Amino acid sequence: MVFWFPLVMVALALLCAFVAVQRAPRPLPPGFAADRLIRYIMLFPMGIQGLWGALGHLGFPAETAASIGWAPSPFQFEVGVCNLGIGVVGLIAAFYARWNFRLALAIYALFFLGGAAWGHVIQMMTAGNFAPGNAGPIFFTDILTPLSLLILLAWTRRTAQP
Template sequence: MVFWVPILAWVVALVAAGVALGRGPRPITPYRIARALLRYVLLIPLGLLGLWGFTGHVFVPDQVAASIGWAPSPFQLEVGVANLGIGVTAIIAAFRKELGFSMAVGIMALCFLGGAGIGHLIQIEQTADMAAGNAGPILYTDFITPIAVIVLVALVRILPGGRSEA
């Protein structure tokens, strides 16, 4: 299951953005596309997966550690609570108009998740840990998701229609 969750989160986010655009006002502009993508990337791959990471690390730490190829650790509580903070703030950002809040969430996520991704790469190099929770899709989404948020915030700011919200 750990393998599929990040992939499914991204698929659901893209479909939800498409549905929102399809049901929204016309014309569908690059600004509206970027805005819809930003909302649903914040909401699902960053927000809901942050809550998923919190739940796993805090409530079933042995299973999560095994899926990553680690021994259980008291530090999982700290990782879980960091995931909770990212998840909650990303969900809030998804429904706020101010882009500065979304950018701050993206930067925080890049620092935490990007750092986790680097840790996964080190584990792969040093221990050949190819467990699904270490070397699977979560490794890629640790980098892709926060970078996508930052890029989408920048696009929403620079595309026609977005300057008034910066």
């Protein structure tokens, strides 16, 4: 599940955004498609995947550590709580937040997930750790999720309400 879950979350975000755009009345307002993609990235890869990460690190730390190629550590509690925070805020940002709130979450995700990705790189280079939870899809979503959000938010800056 560690391998597939991030891919499923990205696929659900793309699918839901596509459906929302297809069902919307025409003509589409400027930035509508990008806004829907932002919404569903906030919901799935940020919100639900954040809660999934929290559940893993807080509820099943030994199994989660093994999937990453680590030994269990007390620091997993801290990572789990960070994941819980990003998950809850991602859910709020998906449906109740405005552009500035989403931007703040995207910047936080850039540092949290980007830092995690850097940690994955270090583990791959120094320890040869290519476990699915370290070098699998989670590595790529740790990079692509915040970058895609920041690009989409920059694209919608003029049409969004702060």
